[in-house]
Amino acid sequence: MKIPQVSVFVSNRPGRLQAVCRSLADAGVNLLSLTLADSGEFGLIRLIVSDPEKAVDVLAKAGLSATITDVVACPVNAAIGGLAELLSTAVGSQQIDYMYAYPSTLNGSNIMILRFQDVDKAIEALKATNFKAISKEELLG
């Protein structure tokens, strides 16, 4: 139920995002989702890609430091209150470090990517709800 997310460390200056995307594209790695976090001097690019291990290797060869972390992908109802519903379950009382919306939908549901402090505990909590985490195979294809 865990989804491998690739995080890339980059300096906060023009052209760095391009370097990341270009090297992944040249290696035939498909970008499924990309979010950016920045802190003045540097930024973290968080990616969901078709082949995470390959992505880390390709980025290392391009002189970039990257790492893989497990996140959870959870479908939520696209209607009003969908996310509120998820967070009102036991999942909502887990420590969430950050979350973001995945750019495509699955069977009409929106997909939220959640980074829990304790991913195993969060998956356990999720099992007791009506929400079903999306598998790596389903998401990455």
Add this chain to the structure above:
Amino acid sequence: MRSTAWNDEENKVLPEMALDFMPEEKLRDLQLQRMRATVKLAYEKVPLFRSRMDEKGLKPEDIKTLKDVAKLPFTMKKDLRDTYPYGLFAVDLSEVVRLHASSGTTGKPIVVGYTKEDMDVWAQVVKRGLLACGFRSTDIVQNFYGYGLFTGGLGIHGGFEALGATVIPISGGNTERQVMLMKDFGVTAVGGTPSYFVRIIDVAEKMGVNIRDLKVKRGIFGAEPWSDGMRDYIEEKTGIKAYDIYGLSEIVGPGVGCECECRDGIHIFEDHFYPEIVDPETLEPLPDGEEGELVLSTLSKKAMPIIRYRTRDITAIEKTKCKCGRTIRRIRRIGRRSDDMIIMRGVNVFPSQIETALLRAEKALPHYQIVLDTKNNMDTLEVKVEVSRDMVSDSMSAMEQLNKKFKHSIEQILGISVIVTLCEPDSLPRSEGKAKRVIDNRKKM
């Protein structure tokens, strides 16, 4: 005098090492005799030295004991620049078989020359250092010191050849090829600057090559000060034993001194180089055991005899005997040079302290650079640190925490506030030889 440790099968005192174990009294006699000859040669052939002796009212005959050496005038780096290119040579150029020069980043380089005999001595001292560190004629050695005008590459090369090892004169640069040859040629030992070897380790890792799996067993490193922490890092990463060789072009190049298997200080090849420690302020000689500036005199150089050269290296001569039984004295490993010292808001800062702080914080040795600047009339010290793959996290707060950890560790050691900036791997400049650690953009008042 010889310790038994050096007479077992593993660590035999080979005939070539005998000079390292010379009875002390005999060694002092030899030093005095050679010092007198060197002073006489310089007095007769080098005008600058002669005029300085005359100013002091000194004649070569006044040097009657080794204590009298303290009366002799000092030689400074500036003297080599001022007499560019051949002003300190004591022989006709027809007798000089080799010239080397410093990179000369500011103005004219300094030039040094060697006679055929000087070249032989140089190769022999390097060879003795290599033997003391366990290198043997059976070794296949990759020499990634820079070849050329810099004394490092060809100096170590001469020692490897004298030893009878198989030398690969690859020089610095083309790091991926360095890794490939290290593997394919069955390299058993390496030589070069420690900072470049750290780079080779990084590149090997990227290429999926673990140096531990190769045949490399030992390395000889020098040409820049490197900390014990850096040695631990190299050894843990690669499984090799890393040894320190000391030298400077003005005296001969690498091979003025070298560690032995005990790795408890650097033995100076005292039959060819005479070490003293002086107080850098008063220039008064200090007794063995006390820390000060290392001053070196050549005892057998013919082309360019150098008397009492102020090295700017801060160290002490060890008072105790080394466990290896060598009678030639040791200096403490050079952790800092008075040249490298940064004075920051009145506090003395050495790059080696920052290296120690980084190692303490992360147990890894990231590539770093120190940038000094003036902002709002305040001098600032920024440490740029490259973030390796092991240090990356997906969490912003973890990255900020890493930054704080480095900052805290450095500030604890230096006692002044610093700025830490995390940078991408390979984004800080490296020369293929010596690491450029400090950039000073401060406005001079």
